[in-house]
Amino acid sequence: MVLWRASVSPWPSFPVGSDPPTSCCFTYTVRKLPRNFVTDYYETSSLCSQPAVVFQTKKGRQVCANPSDDWVQEYMDDLELN
Numbered sequence: 001m002v003l004w005r006a007s008v009s010p011w012p013s014f015p016v017g018s019d020p021p022t023s024c025c026f027t028y029t030v031r032k033l034p035r036n037f038v039t040d041y042y043e044t045s046s047l048c049s050q051p052a053v054v055f056q057t058k059k060g061r062q063v064c065a066n067p068s069d070d071w072v073q074e075y076m077d078d079l080e081l082n
Contacts, residue, residue, distance in 0.1 A: 025052035025064030032071045033063060041079055043067065 024044055033055060040056040044064075052064045053072050065072045 023054065023062075024048035025050065025054065027064065028052065028066040028069075029063050032069075033057070033065070033075075035075060035078070038075055038079070041076055 025048065037057045037059075038055045039058055042054050042056075044052045044054060051067050053067045053076060055063045055065055055075065057063060067073070
């Protein structure tokens, strides 16, 4: 079995009175997710070291993907229409 889940980690703590912590991706999935597994997505903060799209799956998992990949753009467009 090949693991295709990429990591999503909370950003380090911020001082009191600043913006709340955010999630950042440090790796991208190496495989295209089946479209029927994906229920939602969000883009990571510009505070993160690299841009990413995080897909939410039916099982509640979060998978980091490269926003430059064609399939990622296609899924984002499809989810926006639905």
